[in-house]
Amino acid sequence: MIVIEGCAIVTVDGDGTEYTDGHLVIDDGRIVAVGSDAARTADEPVQRIDGTGCLATPGLVNTHHHLYQWATRGLAQQENLFGWLTELYPLWAGLDANLVAATTGAGLGWLALSGCTTSTDHHYVHPTGGGDLMAAQVEAAGEVGLRFHPCRGSMDLGRSRGGLPPDHVVEDTDAALAGTEDAIDRFHDPADDAMVRIAVAPCSPFSVTTTLMTEAADLARRKGVRLHTHLAETVEEAQYCQRVHGCDPVEYAESLGWLGDDVWLAHAVHLDAAAVARLAATGTGVAHCPSSNARLGAGLAPVRDLLDAGVPVGLGVDGPASQEANHLGAELRQALYAARLRGGPAALAAREALSLATMGGARCLGRSGDIGSIEVGKLADIALWRLDGLGHAGIADPVAALVLGPPAPLELLLVGGQPVVARGELRTVDERELVRRAGRAQRTLMRRADR
Secondary structure, three states, rough: EEEEEEEEEOOOOOOOOOEEEEEEEOOOOOEEEEEEEOOOOOOOOOOEEEOOOEEEEEEEEEOOOOOOHHHOOOOOOOHHHHHHHHHHHHHHHOOOOOHHHHHHHHHHHHHHHHHHHEEEEEOOOOOOOOOOOHHHHHHHHHHOOEEEEEEEEOOOOOOHOOOOOOHHHOOOOHHHHHHHHHHHHOOOOOOOOOOOEEEEEOOOOOOHHHHHHHHHHHOOOOOOOEEEEEOOOOOOHHHHHHHHOOOHHHHHHHOOOOOOOOOOEEEEEOHHHHHHHHHHHOEEEEEEEEHHHHHOOOOOOOHHHHHOOOOOEEEEOOOOOOOOOHHHHHHHHHHHHHHHHHHOOOOOOOOHHHHHHHHHHHOOOOOOOOOOOOOOOOEEOOOEEOOOOOHHHOOOOHHHHHHOOOOOOOEEEOOEEEEEEEEOOEEOOOOOHHEEEEEEEHHHHHHHOOO
């Protein structure tokens, strides 16, 4: 049993319950008590943690990522999405299982240090002869200790057929579907305390055929897993959909069976009122990636409109090649700023930003009953942020300190009650080894590209 006491607590439950001086009790990986003042426990072994000066929140949920891109950070610095992809596709063709293991470990380790307890990944580049990439990811995630929702991505629309990616980085349609079904069969765990769940994730309208999109949706629903893809990220994508399909991206997705409460979409920047209404009516979720959208100049997503319409909205850091900071805790502030740049100072509150990164993400992933809030019976995925240092001095409201202040040091990160980070250090893996592996992966990929 673990007792955390003496801390402020923001539960992010349906009533917005908060405690200025509260406690949490964790037993067998789940929350068994939360309240104010000191905890009462039975006469049994207890690990007591002093949370004085800290804020406890649900662990953060990352709803969109491309972990393999850790090996290509800092490139194509002034390109829009299409130019950025065109520059990087040839580099990604050199990926293999060893490189993917290294980038997955580095990316998830860094996410843990930023307060993340559950992360997705969208891996859509599967070079011939690259090995078992999904197994490499799942093993690396197990070492770090985060809950992991890898989305088996795919592309089958190469340049010769009107798509954006070069032909040598796309798959045959049948191979993509077979690889996706294999990943589900081997790795998906439907249990409510699952550490690994698989989603079906063809990449985008400009890299995937309509055949793959429709058959992937059928596969996901037959297997009972969720669906994920990029949609409405850029003006260029919207123009592509109008030119090729005669409709906007949301209309195109709906025509293929790609709207529903088992779907969440990455970005959703360029939406008109009708598109927002269709997402809301169908329960389709959105992974909002404000820093990546800014890095690529994609635009400001209509987050206020989406929330007001009832659309589930979570936060995503996106790939480390289009958002090199990749700090999910800092993305709270970026989400608030982006919303206010679009809609003014009342467009998003600090507590709403925290909700996006917790319950919003849990809703997108279909796990709102398990994670995303601090409530009795839920999994003990907890972030304990230290707010008593100089960087947060003078901010009386702990949520404002967390969201508006500098990135807060992590005193503790628990996943199912197990410590992943303690006093700002990874406890499951050697951070220096992650750095070495990531560096080798980057150098190896660059050498392969020069051949």
